[in-house]
Structures are given as C-alpha cells and as structure tokens.
Amino acid sequence: MSEAPRPSPVTLAAYGAVAIILAVELVVFWRALNPSAEGDYRAYYIDKTTTCLAQPMTGAYELGRRVSFRSDGAALTRELKPCGWEGPVGDGTHSVGETSRLRFAVGTADAPLELALEMVAVDMPGPPRQRVRVSANGIFVGEAGLTPGEPRRATFPIPVEALGGTGILDIALDFPEAISPGPGVSNTRKRAIKLLSAQLSAVDP
C-alpha cells in the first residue's frame, strides 16, 4: 500500500496563509456588520432614524434681529443652519429631508422668547399643504400650516424651560408631509418648505 505524498513546505505555507487571511477577513467582516459608531453618525447613516445630521454650527446671532434666508442673508445665516437645508437661493433656503434644524446662540437669556419664521410651502406634486411642527431644545412649541405661493409669518413662544441655561437654542422643524422628488430617491432629499426669514426676540413684559 502506497502512502500519500507529504505536502511540501510551500504547500503547507500556502494553506497556512489562506487560513490566516481568511480569519482576518472574517474578523473584519464581522466588525463591519457590527459597527461601533454611535450617536448622530449611527442615527443618520446606519439606523436612518433621522434625515438631519447636525453640524457643529456656532449659532452666532444678534437677539431681536430679523435675518433673511434669501441670497442676501447668506453671511448672517451660515452659522444658524446645522442641517436639513439647501441654499440660500433667490427664493429662500429650501428644506431637505423630513427635519431641518436652526441654531441660535442666545447667551444668558433667561426670559421667554418668541420665534418668528417666514415660510412658504414648496410647489411640487403632492400634499396641498405642509405642516411644520416646531420644537425648541426638544420641547414642542407649536405647529404651522403652509400652502404653496402664500408666504406666511408664524410665531412660536419659546418658554424659559426650553432655554435650559446652555446659551444655545436648537430649533427643530419637522415636516410630516414632506414630498419625495421622485422614486428611488432617499428621504434625505424630500422637500417641504422654503424659509424666507427668521427672528428671535425677547417677549415684551
């Protein structure tokens, strides 16, 4: 009875290399399927629970000043838009996605404020009316209904408890009826409103 030939050292080395490379690839693959990223990254890119990935804007703003979100206000509004906006262009700053955010640095403000937003609904095939649900630092402060071609100035009271003492006021605008521009397009590209101007003022006693 003849014995099977012993594998050469080169053959053994090749099998060994295959085993090592395969093991490394399996580990990398497992880690790829179980990413360690958390927070905003995970919510936006992986879990897709938000369409608005907030950027670290300063919110630099002079309390009481009305700022234009058309092209003429680009410099003043740049630091006010953490996410969910495109523009500004001539007819305003366009919302993209299902939520857009505004940020205002309010300093040591410790009294109620009022937020005034001038907005208009986009004119696209879809729901005839856009609802805008507004919250301030996570506290719901009101809702506005908008129709295309009819700009509207809506005001929202900002209670003291929403200010939270951080000096930053984060405003979230949710658009439940945001319109998809077409099939096969992610919800990060949905359209709802055009923001024309914003003003955050102290409330007269």
Next chain:
Amino acid sequence: MAVPTDEIVQDRAVVAPLSWAFVALVPLTFLLVGLVLRFLAFRAALPEAPVTNFAQALCRWDCHWYVRIAEEGYDPFPVPGRIVAGNWAFFPLYPGLVGLVRQLLPFPTMVTATLVSLACAYAAAVAAWPLLAGNRRAYVLYAAFLLAGPFSVYFTTFMTEVMFTLLTIGVFLALRQSNHLVAGALAALLSATRIVGVFIVFAIVLAMFLDHRRQGGTLAGFVPALLRRPVWLLAIVISPLGAFAYIAFLDGLVGDGLAFQHVQRAWGRELGNPLGYLAQALTTSARSGFFPSIVQQQGFAALAGLGMTGVLAWRRRLPEALFSLVCILVPLSAGMASMPRFVAGLAPVCLMAMTLLAARWWLFALALLVLLVGGYFGAFGWITEYVALV
C-alpha cells in the same frame, strides 16, 4: 464537452520587433494627440484662463474629492468641512498613489495626478495588446479610446477609472495565462480602487472552474480540486484583501467599516431594482427637442455596456462577461448617475466594442474619426460640466 480556450498572442510581439514599436508608439501617439485635443477644448471652454491652469481646469466632479484625499487623507467624523458627506465613498488606492508621488514631485496635485494618469493609461493600452489577439486595428481604436477619445478625461485627469482599467486588464491577462496567484494579487489592488473591484473574485473563480473543465474535471469535482490547490485558494482569499483593508481602516477611523456604502445616504441614493432604474431612465425624454435627455444618455451607456457583456458571453469569454455584468448592475441599482463613466472604465466591454468596430476597414476609419472628434467635444463637455459625463 470541451470548453474552448482563449487565444493568447503573447509571443507574436516578441517575434517581430516591429510589433513592439507598433505596440509602444500607437498609444504614445494618441497620448500626445489627446493632450492636444483636451488643450484645444480647454482654450475653447475657458479662453480667459491661464495656460498653467490646464490640468486644474480638467478637474471636475469627483476629481475634487480625490485631490483632497491625496492632499489631506480621509475625513474623521464629524467631517471638518461641516458637511454631511465624508469622503469615505472614494476608495483609497489611486488617490493614495497620487498622494505618494506628490511627495516626490515638485508639482501641484493635479499636475502630478495628470502625469500618473497618463502613465497608467499608456500602460493600460500596452497591457491590452495581448488581450486583443493581435488585432491591430482594435488596438489602435482602444489606445485612441483611452488616451484621446470622448471619455479620455476619465483616464487622463484624476479619476479612479484609469487604475481600475489597468488592473482589470492585468487580472484578465493573468487569467488568460492561468497565473491565478498574480490575478489574485492584482485583484486585491483592484478591490482597493473601486468597490465593484471586489467582484472580480467571481471572475477568478469562474476562470479556475473553466481551467478545471479544460483539464477534464467535472462540476462536482471542482470544490475538492480547489481544496487540493492551495495556490488557487490563496488567489481567491487575497482577491478582496484591498477592500477588507479599507473596511478595517474605516472601522478604525469612524467606527463603521461600511462607511463607504452608508455615506451614499448623504447623496440621496437609494438601492432599487437596476432594471427598473434603467427602464425609467430610457423612457424619461427631454422636455423639448429630439436630443435624448441626460438620463436617457446615461441609460444608453448602460444598455451599450450590457450589450457588449452579452457579446462577451456569446463569445464564451465568461469571466469577463460575469465581471462586466456585476460592474454594471451594482452601480445601476443605485440609479443612473455616472453610468457612462462606469461603462467606459470597464475594460472587457470596451475592448470587445473596439474589436467589433475593427471588423471592417471603413468601420475602423469611421470609428477612429468619431473617437478623435469626440475627444475634443468630450473634454469640452467635461470642462463645462455637461451632467451626463459626471
């Protein structure tokens, strides 16, 4: 049933020294012609721009991402530019290579990238010679296509198509010579060049299966035969190594090895039925006039690629057909964007197209004329950001 083998003409050029001159000089000629055509397009599109802006002016769309990767590397999270899209979608091999060469040469990044791209495009043309089975007319057309044709901007500026093409040709050349380990090593580089490069592993396994059949093996006996060949196994496992290395890098950088895929959300891309996307594109006409809409043009590019893939399959060049099919369908499942670029960068498809166009003298002459005229207009459209070319 015997499986036909592909013709290899690797010795023909060695036998005839004049052939070497032909193989070397044809792409060199088109390299120079292409530079002239693109320069004329640059002058026509940007008459006020200084001549020294030539290389920079040809940097459009994704090119800017590659320049930034070559100069600064990959984005952490949050992205420093305060934008949603990090540069993780762009695979590292080619911008990394340009970044390295940039350390050695005293030129701006785009000048360095242009030089590297021209060298790679020239090498790709020369490397394609053995795959064209001695077909000189097809070789002339392919060299013109790469270096002076309508899509030469993809291969001569700073896009990954040139490296993708060079490595794809290298893999199929190695497979023709049954050198699976070299094919696997080149495939590893290919998988670090573009995400679809990782799918070359299927072509390698199919080529191994065809080799196995040529040697009288059976379908059932393929896996046992594979396990008895450690070099074949090694070729298979190293093929996706470049992609795995990038995944491991991204895992360390942002905690998400698949960041290159997840970041597509920032561009609003959703995976869908590729044939549905194709049908929708082909039926979306322009609002006025008879000229096809942008998405129709992109759809025609996909159709042309699929057509050539069918010809490859019909000619029993199954590994190339399989790779081409995957390389068209995978990006097509995310929409029509960049389809002309993806098809132009698919070497087996373009080599087959050039072979067909070289079938008759008159067709060859006409195709060469169209390629060169298209070289000017393609560059003009690229510089003026004609969207179908993106």
